[in-house]
Amino acid sequence: MTDEMYDEEGGPVKKFLYLNRKAPYGTIYALESLEVVLIGAAFEQDVSLLFMDDGIFQLKKGQDTKGIGMKNFSPTYRALEMYDVEKLYVDKKSMDERGLSADDLVVPVEILDAAQVADLMEDQDVILSF
Amino acid sequence: MAIEVNGKTLETDEEGYLVNLADWTEDAGAIIATTENIDMTENHWEVVNFLREYYDEYQIAPAVRVLTKAIGKKLGPEKGNSKYLYELFPYGPAKQACKIAGLPKPTGCV
Numbered sequence: 001m002t003d004e005m006y007d008e009e010g011g012p013v014k015k016f017l018y019l020n021r022k023a024p025y026g027t028i029y030a031l032e033s034l035e036v037v038l039i040g041a042a043f044e045q046d047v048s049l050l051f052m053d054d055g056i057f058q059l060k061k062g063q064d065t066k067g068i069g070m071k072n073f074s075p076t077y078r079a080l081e082m083y084d085v086e087k088l089y090v091d092k093k094s095m096d097e098r099g100l101s102a103d104d105l106v107v108p109v110e111i112l113d114a115a116q117v118a119d120l121m122e123d124q125d126v127i128l129s130f
Numbered sequence: 131m132a133i134e135v136n137g138k139t140l141e142t143d144e145e146g147y148l149v150n151l152a153d154w155t156e157d158a159g160a161i162i163a164t165t166e167n168i169d170m171t172e173n174h175w176e177v178v179n180f181l182r183e184y185y186d187e188y189q190i191a192p193a194v195r196v197l198t199k200a201i202g203k204k205l206g207p208e209k210g211n212s213k214y215l216y217e218l219f220p221y222g223p224a225k226q227a228c229k230i231a232g233l234p235k236p237t238g239c240v
Contacts, residue, residue, distance in 0.1 A: 038237045042193060071189065079188040082196045 014125040015046045020055035022130065025070055030058045033130035034076060041083035048087040049080075050120065051109075052094045055130075059090070059105040077107050091117055135161055147229050154182075154232030162230045166221070173209075174218050174230075180204065181231045191236040194224040 018037055024030040037047065051059060058074065065072040080088070088109045095101065095111060102109055112120060121127060131142045135158045141149040146165060148154060159178060163170045180201060184192055192200060194212070202210020209215075215223035224236040 035237055038190070038193070042195065073189050075187060075189045079190060079192070079196075082192070082200060 013044070013046050015123060016040065016048070017121065017124040017127045018047070018049045019127055019129040020049065020051045020058055021053045023054040024058040024060075024063065024074065025065065025068055029130040030055070031073055033128075034058075034073065036128070037080070037085060038076075038083060041085055044084070047085050048089060048120065048124075049085065050089045050091070050112075050117065052091040052117075054094075056090055056094050056098055056100060059088075059107060059109065060100070061104055061106050074106050080107070089117075089120060133158070133161055133165070145229075145235065147235055148232040151232055151234075158232060159230045162232075166226050166229065168219065168226065168230070170230075171218075174227075176205065176209075177201065177215065177218060177223065177227050178231045181227055181233060185231070185233050191224065191228045191233045193236055194222065197224050197227075 018033055020030060020033050022029045037049065040047065059077060060074070063072045063074045077088075080086070088107055089112050090102075090105070090109045092111050092113045102111060131144060131146065132139045133142055133146075134140075135155065140153045140158060143149060146162065148158070148162075156175075160170060163174070168174065181191065181197070184197075184200065194215075198210055198212055198215060200210075201215070204210075212223075215227075219226040228234070228236055
């Protein structure tokens with residue numbers, strides 16, 4: 001590949017997309033995905049996060065987890081910027097189906113339609129689905 | 131494992147991190163610091179308190195790279211660098227300061 005990027009130490013920089021499709025609680029997927037993103041950030045790769053289906057709810061403002069005895073980890077998404085993870089996308093159809101707009105979410109996101117989602121995926125070296 | 135603070139027994143995990151965040155007091159922090167062989171100064175407490183505020187806001191203990199950057203932003207470049215932070219906490223600023231602050235081990239820290 002001629003357009004491959006290299007980091008400061010000369011290692012290749014790959015494009016990683018973390019695809020989040022599940023509700024934040026009830027399964028461990030959302031929290032595990034977030035932890036992998038935070039740990040993976042140390043490797044300084046080109047990281048994007050895409051939220052689809054019930055995964056959209058991971059970013060919903062005003063989560064109250066008292067009743068289920070789980071930590072509300074939604075504030076942690078706001079720390080991603082400090083980990084240099086700045087490309088956050090949501091799927092428009094999933095947002096519309098749930099009656100949500102960008103204002104309902106804890107972090108700024110870019111809303112993508114189906115064609116843009118396909119382009120985003122096409123553009124990646126690695127896609128990790130949670 | 132457990133530590134003894136003002137007559138109260140506080141549960142810790144096998145590495146000495148407090149199990150219940152709510153158990154933390156400055157006295158507890160001071161006692162954990164002695165187990166880490168750290169002589170707490172105002173500069174140490176500044177980092178510990180910074181971490182507690184960070185955790186309160188983001189619900190995570192930051193990785194050391196992020197901690198350094200965030201401290202630099204808030205307290206200035208003379209404190210936001212690894213040399214300064216490692217002088218305060220020789221065995222790892224994130225690891226040791228988090229333990230003293232009563233926070234969980236930072237994500238991704240082994």
